[in-house]
Amino acid sequence: MGVTCVCQMPVAEGKSVQQTVEILTRKLELLGAEKQGTFYVDCETYHTAASPMGNQGQQGKLMYVMHSSEAPLSCYALFENGPCLIADANFDVLMVKLKGFFQNSKANKIESRGTRYQYCDFLIKIGTVAMGPSARGISVEVDYCPCVIVNDCWNLMVEFMQSFMGSHAPGLPSVFSNKHESVYSPADTMVQYMELLNKIRKQQQGPVSGIR
C-alpha cells in the first residue's frame, strides 16, 4: 500500500446516499477502473469505565479500535490526536479482557462498506458510512500504490481525484501535514478514517439528536 487519501464525498443535491454512490462508481467505471470485490472499514468506540480514581485526566478520552479489509489480519487501536497502535487480531480478545476498564459503546459503532476499484496504480474505495442500519455519508479512499512519500505523489493524486470527484476533491489531509517527506504508513490511513467517521458521526448527531 502506498500513499492514501481518505475524504468525504457530500451527498449530491436531491439524491440519496445510494444514488450518489452509484453516480461516483459509474464515473469510475467509465474511466476504466476495474471492480475488485468489496471492502469494509469499521470503528468501535471504547470509553473508560466509570472514571478510575487516579486517572482524572484520562476521563472522557475515547479509544477507537478499527479493522480494515485491506489488512485482514490487523487491528488498529487509536486515540484522537494520539498514537495509533497496529496489532494483530488478538487485540480484540484483549479488549474483551479489559472490559472492566474499557467499555465498548455499541451504539457508536460506525463502519464504511462498499466497492473496491482498481485503476492502473490507483486503488479506489467508495464506501457507504453507516451507523447501525442507516447510511450517513460517503467515504472515498484513493490509494496510490507505487509511492510512499506524500510529497512525491500528492499532485498526481489530486489530479486523479478531480477526474471523478470534480470540485469535491479534498485538500491536503491533516495527517499529511507532518509527513511531507517521511514514509507513509497504514496507520495514517486509519487515522484519516477515524477522523472522517467521527466527523460524520458528529454531523449527524448534532442536528438529529444533540445528545450522546
Place this chain on the structure above:
Amino acid sequence: MTDTDALRNAKRSTRIDAWCGYTMEAPPVSAMPVSGGTINMMEYLLQGSVLDQSLESLLHRLRGLCDNMEPGTFQDHEMVFLLKGQQGSPFVLRARRSMDKPTMPWHLRYLGQPEMGDKSRHALVRNCVDIATSDNLMEFLLEMGFRLDHEFVAQGHIFRRGSMKIVVYKIFRLLVPGSTDSIEALSLSYLVEVSVVAPAGQDVISEEMRNFAEQLKPLVHLEKIDPKRVM
C-alpha cells in the same frame, strides 16, 4: 509436529482462507463480526532454576532432547504495566521487545490468574492473550492509562520441542530506568521455563510436559509454581 500444533496451524490457515475468501468473493455485506483473534488460549507452565555453573550441562541436555532447529539465543526487554481500577486487583500487561532482533514486532501479553482447577494437573494453567504489535506499544499503553510497574532484561536460550517452548534465561535489572545500556544480573542462577500455549481443556499437554520435565530431572527440577504463593 504434534496434533495441537497441527490443529493450531490448520485453524490459522483456515481463518486466513476465510478472510481471503471473504474479501475476494464479496459476500453479503453484513456477513460476520469483524473482531477476530483466537479466544481462550491457555498457557501451561512449569518453572525451575539452575545455578550458573550447571547451565552448560542443562543446555547440552536440551540440545539433545529438543527439536533440531537453529539454536536460539535471545535478549529481550520486558516492561510490566499496571492499570489500576477503582476496586479489585490491577490489570497487568507485559510488553516485550526483542533487543537482538529489533525489526520483530513487540509482544504484548496478558496472563490471567492461574486456574485453581484440579490438583492432579501437572502444570500451572492460566489464560493468556498474545498480541504482536507495532513498536509504539509503550506510548500507547501509557495513553490508555497504564503505568509502568517494573522492567527487566531477559537474556538466555530458547529451545523447542514440538509445541513445547523451553526458555533458559537470566534476569537483569536496569540500572537506569528505560535504558538497556547498563544492566546488572539479578542472581547467580538461570530461570528455566517450559510452556505450551494451547486452546483450553487440553490437559494431555500437561502430561506431556511432565514427561519432559522428568527427562531433565537431575539437572533441573521443574515444578508448577504459583506466582501468588511466591509473592
Place this chain on the structure above:
Amino acid sequence: MSGPGSAPAVRISIESACEKQVQEVGLDGSETYVQPLDMSQNLARLAQRIDFSTGSGGEDEAGGSPSGRDWGASEPEDEEGLVKFQPSLWPWDSVRNNVRSALTEMCVLYDVLNIVKDKRYMTLDPVSQDGLPPKQNPPILQFVSKKKSLTGASHILLKGAERLTKSVAETQENKRQRDFNSELLRLRQHWKLRKVGDKILGDLSYRSAGSLFPHHGTFEVIKNTDLDWDKKIPDDYCPLDVQIPSDLEGSAYLKVSIQKQSPDIGDLGTINLFKRPLPKSKPGAPHWQTKLEAAQNVLLCKEIFAQLSREAVQIKSQIPHIVVKNQIISQPFPGLQLSISLCHSSNDKKYQKPTLEKSSTEDHLYVLEHNLHQLIREFHKQNLSSSVMPHPASAPFGHKRMRLAGPQAFDRSEITSLQQTEGLLEKIIKQAKHIFLRRRTARTIDSLASRIEDPQIQAHWSNINDVYESSVKVLITSQGYEQICKSIQLQLNIGVEQIRVVHRDGRVIILSHQEQELQDFLLSQMSQHQVHAVQQLAKVMGWQVLSFSNHVGLGPVESIGNASAITVTSPSGDYAISVRNGPESGSKVMVQFPRCQVKDLPKSDVLQDVKWNYLRGPFKEVQWNKMEGHNFVYKMELLMAALTPCS
C-alpha cells in the same frame, strides 16, 4: 634337610634357659610370666615340632640317589636327637619304636630293591599265584605313585591351560567389546541414537532435517555375536550390526519418464520393477553404514512418492492425475504422459526374474529424479526454516512473516503470497514440460538441419540453464558466405509452456508447445534468409537493390509463412535479377535483359528511336536447378558475375 650338610631343622633342648618365659615387663619393672606348660601341653607342643617329613624326606632322597651318601650318616643324628628325647617323651616311645622299626624295614626293602635293580646278585622272578604278596607290592606302589604324580602334574597343566584359554578369551572378548564400543561411537557420530530399555535405537528418518513423513524410521543397534570362533573371522566382520525396519530393506529409486502413448490402464502400476541388474550383493552382511544409507534412501523415495501422490490427488487439474499403485501419471501436454514410479525391490524379491520390457530403461529422466530429491530437500529445509525461534522469546511459535502480518498491516496480496506454496508435483511437472519442450526443440532443429542443406541452420545451446528455462541461439547461414549473410539470428527462449523467439532486431514471437509451429517458423525464416542473402550479396557485388519485400502479397499463396522477394540491378543498370523465394514453393529467379539484347522481341512501330533500346526488356526465368554451384548464394554470385560485363 634337602642338601648334604644342612643342619637339622629343629634343635631341641631339654631345658629352657628360663624356667618361666617373660610375657611382658611392666613399667615398674615387674615381670609377668607365661605360665609353664603342663606335661600334656608341653608334649603337644613338642609333638608339633617333630618334622615327620625330615625322616621320610631323607628316605626319599636316599631312594632317589642310590649311589649317594650312605644311610648311616644320617641315622646317628636322628638317633641322637631321639635318644635325648626319651626321658621326657615317654608317651611317644611306642610311636618312636614303631617308626624306627618301620624305618629299618624300609631300609631293608630299599637295599633289596637296589640289589634287585642291579640284577647282579639277585633277580626277581615271577612266581606262581600263591607267591608272596609282598613281592608284588613295589611295582603297584610305583605305579600308583607315578599315576598320582602324573595326575597331579596334568592337573596343574590343565589348570594352567584353562587359565590361559580363559585369559585369551577374555582379551578377545575385551577387544570385541572395545570394537563394538568404538563402532558404536562411530555410529553415534553419524546417526541419532538413543537408549530405550536395554536396546539401542537409532533414527534414520529425515525428521530432524524437517521431514514431516510419518514413518518412524527407527533402527535397532545389535551386537554381532553370532560368529563361530573356530572359523576364520571374515575380513569385513563388524561387531556392530543394525536391524532396519523390514519395509525399508532393499533398494529403491524413483523413475521419471515421459512417454508418448499412454499404455493400457490395466497394466499400470505393475510395470517398472527393477530392470537394471542389481549389484551382486557381496557375501556376508554389508556394513552398517551402507545398510543405513540404503534404508534412508528407501525412506526418502517413499516420502517423495507419498508427497507426490498426495498432491496428485489434491491438485485439481484439467486432466486429473492418476495414482495407481506405485505409479503417478500426469499429462503435461496432450498425447504425452509423465509417469513417476517408485521402484522398490526388497531383498526377497531380488532373485525374481527381471520383467522383460523394452521400452523404458533408456527414457528414465535422471535429471528429474535428481531434481525430485533436491525438491524434497528444499521442502524439508523450508519446513525447518519456516518456524524459526520467536523473538521476543515470549511470543508464540509460528511463521516469522505471519507474525509480522498483523503489526505491519500486510494487505491481502502479501498475505496470500505467504500462503502460496507450489507443490512438489507441480514443480516436477513444470520441469518435465520444460525438459520435454527443450528436447523436442532440439530435435526439430536437428531434423531441419539434416533435411535441408541450403541454407544451413546452426544451433548454439547454452550450457547453463534454469530448471524452467533454457535458451538456444539459432543461426541460419549459407555455406561459404557466413561472413556476409548474417541476417537471421534467433534467440529461442524455451520455457515451460511456450517458446519465446527473439529476433535480432528485437521482435518477439511466442510459439506454443506444438512442434509444427516451430518447424513452420524456422522454414519461413530459412526462406527469408535466401532473399536476405541475395540482398547482402548484391551489396558486395555492387548491385543495387530495387525492391525488397519479406512478405510478398502476390503470386501463389504459401501454406506456411509468406514468400519474400527482391529485385536487384547490375551496376550498369543493364540487367536486373528478381528473386522470389517461398518456404513451400521454393525459389524462382528471373533475369531481365536490356531491350537491345532481346532478339525475338517484336519490332514495335512506336519505339523506333535508338534510345529506347536501353529500356529493359522482358523477364526470363533462370532454370535454377541447372545452374552451377553448390548452393543458392553461390549460384546467385555466379549469375551476378555473369551479368556484370567486364569493363
